[in-house]
Amino acid sequence: MSSIRDVAERAGVAVSTVSAALNGTRPVAADTRRRIKRAAADLGYRPSLLARGLQSKRTHILALLYPAPRSGFGVTEMQFATGAAEAARELGYHLLLSPEHADPVEELRHLTGLGLVDGVLLMEVGLDDERTEFLMEAGIPFSMIGRTRDPSSIDHADIDFAATARQAVAHVAGLGHRKLAFFNLAADAYAAEYGPAIRAGAEFAEAARAAGIGYVDDFRPGSAEEGRQAFDRLVAAHPDVTALAVMDDHAAAGVIAGVAARGWRIPEDLTLLLALSSAAVAEMFHPRLTTLEPPSAELGGLGARMLIDRLEDDGPPRHRLLPCRLVIGDSSAPPRRHRGRPSPPHGVRP
Amino acid sequence: MSSIRDVAERAGVAVSTVSAALNGTRPVAADTRRRIKRAAADLGYRPSLLARGLQSKRTHILALLYPAPRSGFGVTEMQFATGAAEAARELGYHLLLSPEHADPVEELRHLTGLGLVDGVLLMEVGLDDERTEFLMEAGIPFSMIGRTRDPSSIDHADIDFAATARQAVAHVAGLGHRKLAFFNLAADAYAAEYGPAIRAGAEFAEAARAAGIGYVDDFRPGSAEEGRQAFDRLVAAHPDVTALAVMDDHAAAGVIAGVAARGWRIPEDLTLLLALSSAAVAEMFHPRLTTLEPPSAELGGLGARMLIDRLEDDGPPRHRLLPCRLVIGDSSAPPRRHRGRPSPPHGVRP
DNA sequence: CTGAAAGCGCTAACAA
DNA sequence: TTGTTAGCGCTTTCAG
Numbered sequence: 001m002s003s004i005r006d007v008a009e010r011a012g013v014a015v016s017t018v019s020a021a022l023n024g025t026r027p028v029a030a031d032t033r034r035r036i037k038r039a040a041a042d043l044g045y046r047p048s049l050l051a052r053g054l055q056s057k058r059t060h061i062l063a064l065l066y067p068a069p070r071s072g073f074g075v076t077e078m079q080f081a082t083g084a085a086e087a088a089r090e091l092g093y094h095l096l097l098s099p100e101h102a103d104p105v106e107e108l109r110h111l112t113g114l115g116l117v118d119g120v121l122l123m124e125v126g127l128d129d130e131r132t133e134f135l136m137e138a139g140i141p142f143s144m145i146g147r148t149r150d151p152s153s154i155d156h157a158d159i160d161f162a163a164t165a166r167q168a169v170a171h172v173a174g175l176g177h178r179k180l181a182f183f184n185l186a187a188d189a190y191a192a193e194y195g196p197a198i199r200a201g202a203e204f205a206e207a208a209r210a211a212g213i214g215y216v217d218d219f220r221p222g223s224a225e226e227g228r229q230a231f232d233r234l235v236a237a238h239p240d241v242t243a244l245a246v247m248d249d250h251a252a253a254g255v256i257a258g259v260a261a262r263g264w265r266i267p268e269d270l271t272l273l274l275a276l277s278s279a280a281v282a283e284m285f286h287p288r289l290t291t292l293e294p295p296s297a298e299l300g301g302l303g304a305r306m307l308i309d310r311l312e313d314d315g316p317p318r319h320r321l322l323p324c325r326l327v328i329g330d331s332s333a334p335p336r337r338h339r340g341r342p343s344p345p346h347g348v349r350p
Numbered sequence: 351m352s353s354i355r356d357v358a359e360r361a362g363v364a365v366s367t368v369s370a371a372l373n374g375t376r377p378v379a380a381d382t383r384r385r386i387k388r389a390a391a392d393l394g395y396r397p398s399l400l401a402r403g404l405q406s407k408r409t410h411i412l413a414l415l416y417p418a419p420r421s422g423f424g425v426t427e428m429q430f431a432t433g434a435a436e437a438a439r440e441l442g443y444h445l446l447l448s449p450e451h452a453d454p455v456e457e458l459r460h461l462t463g464l465g466l467v468d469g470v471l472l473m474e475v476g477l478d479d480e481r482t483e484f485l486m487e488a489g490i491p492f493s494m495i496g497r498t499r500d501p502s503s504i505d506h507a508d509i510d511f512a513a514t515a516r517q518a519v520a521h522v523a524g525l526g527h528r529k530l531a532f533f534n535l536a537a538d539a540y541a542a543e544y545g546p547a548i549r550a551g552a553e554f555a556e557a558a559r560a561a562g563i564g565y566v567d568d569f570r571p572g573s574a575e576e577g578r579q580a581f582d583r584l585v586a587a588h589p590d591v592t593a594l595a596v597m598d599d600h601a602a603a604g605v606i607a608g609v610a611a612r613g614w615r616i617p618e619d620l621t622l623l624l625a626l627s628s629a630a631v632a633e634m635f636h637p638r639l640t641t642l643e644p645p646s647a648e649l650g651g652l653g654a655r656m657l658i659d660r661l662e663d664d665g666p667p668r669h670r671l672l673p674c675r676l677v678i679g680d681s682s683a684p685p686r687r688h689r690g691r692p693s694p695p696h697g698v699r700p
Numbered sequence: 701c702t703g704a705a706a707g708c709g710c711t712a713a714c715a716a
Numbered sequence: 717t718t719g720t721t722a723g724c725g726c727t728t729t730c731a732g
Contacts (some may be wrong), residue, residue: 014703046463051725054400078428097435113396164694442709697721
């Protein structure tokens with residue numbers, strides 16, 4: 001690899017002039033600059049990020065911290081990552097994929113101590129996330145995909161749960177449903193502190209209240225089997241529920257099985273929504289489920305851009321909330337009075 | 351951040367001694383070393399990767415090149431990435447996530463020119479991959495997850511398609527099936543050059559031949575709708591097929607719909623295998639599909655380890671092939687003579 | 701407008 | 717066994 005000195009020699013100038021010409025850090029005569037650019041191009045010169053970083057204390061590397069894959073398919077996580085990497089690339093930054101383990105804070109300390117990264121992108125943020133405290137104390141720039149309980153002072157991009165819930169409720173209410181059930185994520189230690197579970201639950205309740213339709217949310221199935229059981233209990237306890245939104249993919253599969261076992265059909269006997277899951281997942285179901293698809297790649301990109309913004313010029317906290325996309329599938333329809341009876345054919349069934 | 355000089359001063363030695371003590375690059379008196387380690391610990395000293403890299407030409411950073419997410423869910427890709435990141439971390443390396451676009455070679459040239467990465471990890475390798483040529487010419491260490499047409503001289507980790515196919519065929523033959531069909535990935539421009547599509551197709555054929563069972567593979571559905579159509583055509587053309595392996599997740603969903611539309615059931619009337627897809631995906635189906643799950647995280651880890659091995663000490667090309675895991679679900683059963691007739695209940699249906 | 705020189709934090713000769 | 721010194725490739729004063 002040729003260095004800045006090679007370029008300087010070839011152009012017959014001093015290295016500092018090359019640096020200036022290439023970075024625009026000080027005025028350089030147009031003619032000189034041209035010579036330098038030519039020389040650089042001829043040599044295929046690429047400034048060394050290491051040397052530059054060593055001097056300038058800016059590496060143009062961001063770290064994306066991701067926890068061990070846990071729930072769901074990891075599609076969402078992948079999209080965060082690719083969205084962030086993409087945005088970083090466009091702005092001349094690089095993204096380091098940093099797995100987290102037992103002691104996230106210690107690992108974060110290690111990682112940032114290396115002086116390798118300019119800032120950190122947090123995902124899977126808990127309501128009270130210890131990583132944010134460390135980063136703030138250490139004065140390390142960071143942004144979150146998701147948010148803590150009180151994120152007002154921290155840059156973040158997250159789902160707009162309120163708008164998402166309103167949209168979903170409007171959809172089912174518009175179809176004529178009068179009572180909606182909501183199956184939240186399983187109530188394990190994790191989901192108890194997991195923002196999306198908390199916020200989605202609260203906002204669906206609020207949206208249903210505002211829309212004046214009935215609402216039930218006592219269930220938190222975390223698997224197909226639990227989804228099926230929850231569905232059976234739901235029908236027993238609330239026979240008047242005609243629409244159901246489910247957070248967990250596997251639970252949704254269980255609900256579908258439960259509907260079929262009853263001899264019911266979707267959407268005739270139940271309108272089923274998949275909440276906060278990818279449309280690619282929803283397409284695997286039969287019928288294709290109506291989905292509230294989180295804008296994961298966009299959120300990842302926003303998170304990265306916010307972080308870079310902050311690195312390049314400080315300012316007030318940046319916040320962005322994006323609603324999920326409502327992708328209407330074949331699992332939404334007006335409710336029927338009597339279930340399990342024959343109905344006019346729906347979809348392309350022969 | 352404290353630097354090596356701070357440590358040297360605190361320990362009352364020269365910086366080179368600190369370096370030596372910490373890296374073991376030359377003998378240091380036990381007592382001196384202890385003092386140095388203490389000083390380093392007291393100051394929370396972390397050597398700067400940048401400075402070290404600048405000097406040693408080794409950054410301990412690996413780049414994982416990934417193409418824009420295309421087929422499937424991206425679960426597999428995510429697992430490659432996390433597996434690789436994990437392995438890298440364990441060996442003291444970092445993983446850079448590098449999105450690829452229109453001109454992969456040019457981007458690779460750019461990335462490697464920065465002097466930021468020690469080596470490159472390639473995934474989604476085509477049978478004739480131009481990136482490999484560039485990397486070999488440029489003398490940049492790399493390894494592949496997947497393989498080119500002739501990968502004998504390149505480090506790589508890939509699925510053992512032959513063993514995988516044999517295992518799958520043994521499974522269905524063991525159940526008593528006499529004729530197997532195989533739905534490959536869609537024949538678009540991409541899959542035509544995509545190793546897994548080519549190799550899986552060839553190896554299933556070979557395994558079926560070796561096992562002496564019938565085999566059909568004229569179909570390449572790429573969506574649920576195409577999967578359903580392909581299934582209908584399959585039944586029309588080869589009514590004696592009782593077992594089917596499908597590569598594409600969405601096509602599998604279509605097959606399931608087609609089976610249901612006929613009034614048939616899985617596994618009574620058709621044994622269905624999901625080939626090269628994640629078990630997490632298979633669990634979403636009803637019934638839970640038998641799956642040939644690629645060891646994606648392991649492959650990612652192997653790829654990273656191979657690359658690091660090569661960086662740390664050169665040697666003959668390293669190759670590793672890993673078979674898929676056969677995860678038996680509820681979609682495998684012995685064939686029946688007459689389809690669509692009532693059958694003893696299967697599974698937990700009431 | 702341009703050049704010389706210092707130094708970012710580290711490693712690796714070379715001396716002592 | 718340890719210290720001194722010269723860079724790695726770049727940015728950034730400070731002179732000219």
